[in-house]
Amino acid sequence: MVNLKELAKQESKISSGHRMCPGCGAAINARMFMMGTKHPVVVANATGCIEVSTTVYPYTSWKVPWIHNAFENAAATISGVVSAYDVLKRKGKIKKEIKFIAFGGDGGTYDIGLQSLSGAAERGHNFLYVCYNNEAYMNTGMQRSSATPYGASTKTDPLGNKRQGKQEFSKDLTKIMVAHNIPYVAQTSISHYNDLIEKATKAFEIKGPKFINSLSPCTAGWGIKENDSLKVARLAVETCFWPLYEVENGKYKISYDPGDKKKPVKEFLKVQKRFSHIINDKKAIKKIQENIDKNWQDLKKLEKCDF
Amino acid sequence: MKNMKPLTGTEAASYAMKQINPDVVAAYPITPQSDIMHGFSQYVADGKVDTDLIRVESEHSAMSACVGASAAGARVMTASSSQGIALMHEIIYIASSTRLPIVMNVVNRALSGPINIHCDHSDTMAERDSGWIQMYCETAQEVYDLTILAVKLSEHKDILLPVMVCQDGFITSHGVEPVKLINEKKVKKYVANYKPKHSLLNIKKPITVGPIDFYDFYFEHKRQQVDAMQKAKSIYPKMAKEFSKVCGKNYRYIEPYKTKDADHVIITMSSTAGTTKEVIDVLRKKGKKVGLLKIRMFRPFPNKEIVKELKNKKTIAVLDRAASFGAEAPLYSEIRSSFYEEKNKPEIFSYVFGLGGREINPGMIERVYSELISGKAKKENYLGVRE
Secondary structure: OOOHHHHHHOOOOEOOOOOOOOOOHHHHHHHHHHOOOOOOEEEEEOOOHHHHHHOEOOOOOEOOOEEEOOOOOHHHHHHHHHHHHHHHHHOOOOOOOOEEEEEEEHHHHHHOOHHHHHHHHHHOOOOEEEEEEOOOEOOOOOEOOOOOOOOOOEOOEOEOOOOEOOOOOOOOHHHHHHOOOOOEEEEEEOOOHHHHHHHHHHHHHOOOOEEEEEEOOOHHHHOOOOOOHHHHHHHHHHOOOOOOEEEEOOEEEEOOOOHHHOOOOHHHHOOOHHHHHHOOOHHHHHHHHHHHHHHHHHHHHHHHOOO | OOOEEEEEHHHHHHHHHHHHOOOEEEEOOOOOOHHHHHHHHHHHHOOOOOOEEEEOOOHHHHHHHHHHHHHOOOOEEEEEOHHHHHHHHHHHHHHHHOOOOOEEEEEEOOOOOOOOOOOOOHHHHOOOOOOOEEEEOOOHHHHHHHHHHHHHHHHOOOOOOOEEEEEEOOOOOOOEEEEEOOOHHHHHHHHOOOOOOOOOOOOOOOOEEOOEOOOOOHHHHHHHHHHHHHHHHHHHHHHHHHHHHHHOOOOOOEEEEOOOOOOEEEEEOOOHHHHHHHHHHHHHHOOOOEEEEEEOEEEOOOHHHHHHHHOOOOEEEEEEOOOOOOOOOHHHHHHHHHOOOOOOOOEEEEEEEOHHHOOOOHHHHHHHHHHHHHOOOOOEEEEOOOO
């Protein structure tokens, strides 16, 4: 268990005064993940909300070394940084133990940066990649990504007479990363700080590439109140819309099982404006619920597998 | 001679890289560059270098990893061609604007479409405004020497710009030439240890690299890049002279060949300069006053030096191995612009040649000279194309 009192004493590696929206899940993600290690960290950031809001020149919110290169290449960039570290350490020019972390949104990770991430994971560089998943291109004004859930309305899936909201389910990036056979893959959420920081700590201590997909509510994109980010993220977990689990060396482990208390997905959908057009559409709700139930059952089966 | 070795252009590049022993190399296969990485990978496999070789999944990631490694304080090199350069394009600009001294060996190859694997300069001409220093090599010897020089040039504290060292695909890259090698200890002493002023790995002094830069500062940063290029131009001659003590040759921005008393001059770059020299020797024997000006450094562009060298000539033919659709060919355009301020200027003609590896032979170059001498040259010509 993470000690909240101890955590509160830690100096944040990202300063206040950045320009993220109030209630933004991405800012919370960035701060909490970096709490997962006592070692110095170096950060690579894909273009996206965190990058544009924390480094408006000549200001920076980063108290740790930080690099932004472009949208699709945070993983390739951090692999260069890690390579430099490895060789300079081998040559005795650097002695300190340093941890490396890359942050990318779902656009920069599920979509445009997938190749870069896949390549870096396969090459085995020692870094942690965190996808702060707000389920759409929020930085560019809320367009759909391959992480956007079925039914959600976005600027590119607007509500029209013939077509309403996204027609496809999101792709399962976490499992795609599991298929890379890297030592550690996990899903977490800002609503569960214990789970998030424990997973971060574990990941930082494992050698090799690690991937964590963390749910990151966007108040503007999801149509939720500024003080409801954690509540909505919690509902995502409690409905099993966003299950918390980890896959260590190929072995699945569910981190949170609501059991009989598993809530219907409607509880999660009804508090968000992006789903308001389907909330009374029984067929759509049924389709979403069935998808969640199947995925949850599949996950439970995977946990039982003795690989 | 002991220190002479028969090498292809790609072998010359990888041998220079071995002697430089960079910290990080990130590269992706592409014809005709691949042989550079084959050679270098063998040096890594044999433990002859300390380099961390990142075998990336694309050229986009190659340049991205180079940016990360260079920002982390490593000495970084890569190599590519054609589509690889085009795929890197986005990050090529980021590398130079982040002021990272990365050295890239380019084996020039025509850009798609249609797809073609042979030489022209369309790939690097598309990067001429990217903020990289660009040098074009005639021979494997130049590839070897300039690769070593490029490391020092890019890392100079007043320059800090990435450098492309270009050679002609297949013609230079796969042709074997005798190359005079420098003693490895001498190379290592010359390039010395890279000590960057800033590094991501300096935990005590955290830096933010690649922030968002709006209308209130972006322009100043671009102006600084303009300045850095100007500085590269003014610092280079001294560096080349210093390097001549190491390699035995002073590599000027430009290389005149029999221009002193020439009336008619061809300007061109890379391997075609060699063919032109052969033609000049033949024509000189027939009493024709012809010469060549080889452009070695295309960015920064040595406009004043070119004018100084050629202002009293009667005619100039600029041979471009790239076209600019809807405008003048790139080198021709630069040369014309360079002479704009001159009162008495030579007549300047454009010859686009060799696209997609189309042959350029002595007969064709002889024809250019005869057109210059007879006054029959058109303003813009296409050499060796079926019209």
